[in-house]
Amino acid sequence: MLTNEEIIQLLNPVKDPFLHRTLEETGGVKEIIIKEDKKHVSVKIGIGKTNTAEQMQLQQEIVGILKKSGVTTVGLRFEELPEEIIKKYQPAVEEEQEASLMGGSKGTKFIAVASGKGGVGKSTVTVNLAMSLMRLGKKVGIIDADIYGFSIPDMMGVENRPAVRGEKIIPVERFGVKVISMGFFVEDNSPIIWRGPMLGKMLSSFFKEVEWGDLDYLLLDLPPGTGDIAMDVHEMLPTCKEVIVTTPHPTAAFVAARAGQMALKTDHEILGVVENMAYFESKKTGEKEYVFGQGGGEKLAEVLKTKVLGQLPLQQPYEEEDEFAPSIYQVDHPIGKEYHKIAAKIIAKVEE
Numbered sequence: 164m165l166t167n168e169e170i171i172q173l174l175n176p177v178k179d180p181f182l183h184r185t186l187e188e189t190g191g192v193k194e195i196i197i198k199e200d201k202k203h204v205s206v207k208i209g210i211g212k213t214n215t216a217e218q219m220q221l222q223q224e225i226v227g228i229l230k231k232s233g234v235t236t237v238g239l240r241f242e243e244l245p246e247e248i249i250k251k252y253q254p255a256v257e258e259e260q261e262a263s264l265m266g267g268s269k270g271t272k273f274i275a276v277a278s279g280k281g282g283v284g285k286s287t288v289t290v291n292l293a294m295s296l297m298r299l300g301k302k303v304g305i306i307d308a309d310i311y312g313f314s315i316p317d318m319m320g321v322e323n324r325p326a327v328r329g330e331k332i333i334p335v336e337r338f339g340v341k342v343i344s345m346g347f348f349v350e351d352n353s354p355i356i357w358r359g360p361m362l363g364k365m366l367s368s369f370f371k372e373v374e375w376g377d378l379d380y381l382l383l384d385l386p387p388g389t390g391d392i393a394m395d396v397h398e399m400l401p402t403c404k405e406v407i408v409t410t411p412h413p414t415a416a417f418v419a420a421r422a423g424q425m426a427l428k429t430d431h432e433i434l435g436v437v438e439n440m441a442y443f444e445s446k447k448t449g450e451k452e453y454v455f456g457q458g459g460g461e462k463l464a465e466v467l468k469t470k471v472l473g474q475l476p477l478q479q480p481y482e483e484e485d486e487f488a489p490s491i492y493q494v495d496h497p498i499g500k501e502y503h504k505i506a507a508k509i510i511a512k513v514e515e
């Protein structure tokens with residue numbers, strides 16, 4: 164009959180299915196009780212996540228190993244490993260998972276831009292943050308995951324469609340930013356009927372079938388509100404961070420709070436709140452008018468225990484441009500400068 168020490172030696176090389184580490188590394192073999200007379204062994208195993216299909220597989224593996232070595236019956240119990248062990252190994256697992264989505268390229272930071280209500284400027288913020296990050300020297304991509312209301316290609320003045328190389332789709336590059344949008348795959352701007360499960364598939368093909376190359380930042384323009392997509396994003400990109408966009412209007416902020424709560428529930432770090440359409444400044448008098456009210460961004464940030472990253476007034480980009488893009492604010496535009504500051508704050512927060 165096996166000794167305690169022999170059982171440890173047999174089980175130590177077995178891998179934790181979640182942490183991808185051996186039980187020796189995680190200290191996963193917790194307890195061994197041997198009943199010599201009945202050739203019975205019962206063991207308690209600590210793993211990263213319990214009550215899953217992976218646990219069932221692990222169970223079979225361990226029972227198999229012990230029975231092969233002469234044990235007649237095996238009693239097996241699982242428990243979750245202590246939090247500090249999970250925290251130690253989890254980040255590497257998440258990094259691997261995300262790198263595999265990015266075709267092996269490591270270190271991409273994911274930022275989802277979310278809002279509660281539609282029309283508050285979520286897509287405008289996504290595009291301009293991407294531009295500012297790029298101007299600050301970063302390699303940037305955008306996924307326009309707003310499948311019903313895709314507008315990024317139009318906002319950036321993209322006229323061509325992505326090319327296909329072999330099995331992969333090459334994102335369209337505009338002003339140095341790589342873009343993939345549902346809009347590229349729709350004929351004549353016709354509406355699409357999507358159901359929940361299809362959304363997740365769409366999102367995953369925007370990773371797996373697209374050749375993103377090496378990116379520092381990948382921004383996701385999410386559909387307004389909470390729901391399926393937010394959950395999918397969390398599963399696929401566990402390290403994804405969020406920026407929440409609102410107008411100063413109390414209702415917009417109130418609804419945005421729900422989107423923010425969703426982020427907190429799914430453990431997404433909120434980088435901050437962007438208050439868009441914060442005021443209108445008269446060109447003639449310089450006077451500020453708070454057309455949508457005041458304080459919505461501040462209040463939202465308070466509820467979500469985060470900060471206001473910036474307040475953007477109502478104003479259009481300059482129009483006299485060689486290369487026109489309806490929603491991109493130029494470097495020397497007052498709003499362009501605001502976006503620059505917001506992007507710098509985001510870099511500081513994410514790369515600290």
Ligand SMILES: Nc1ncnc2c1ncn2[C@@H]1O[C@H](COP(=O)(O)OP(=O)(O)OP(=O)(O)O)[C@@H](O)[C@H]1O
Nearest residue numbers: 281282283284285286287312387440476477478479
């Ligand atoms: N600061 C601003 N000043 C002037 N116009 C703006 C500003 N921000 C956004 N807009 C305009 O408001 C409209 C809505 O913006 P946008 O499409 O970015 O919102 P959204 O929240 O992404 O909407 P949806 O959820 O419907 O996609 C657009 O026409 C955009 O050009």
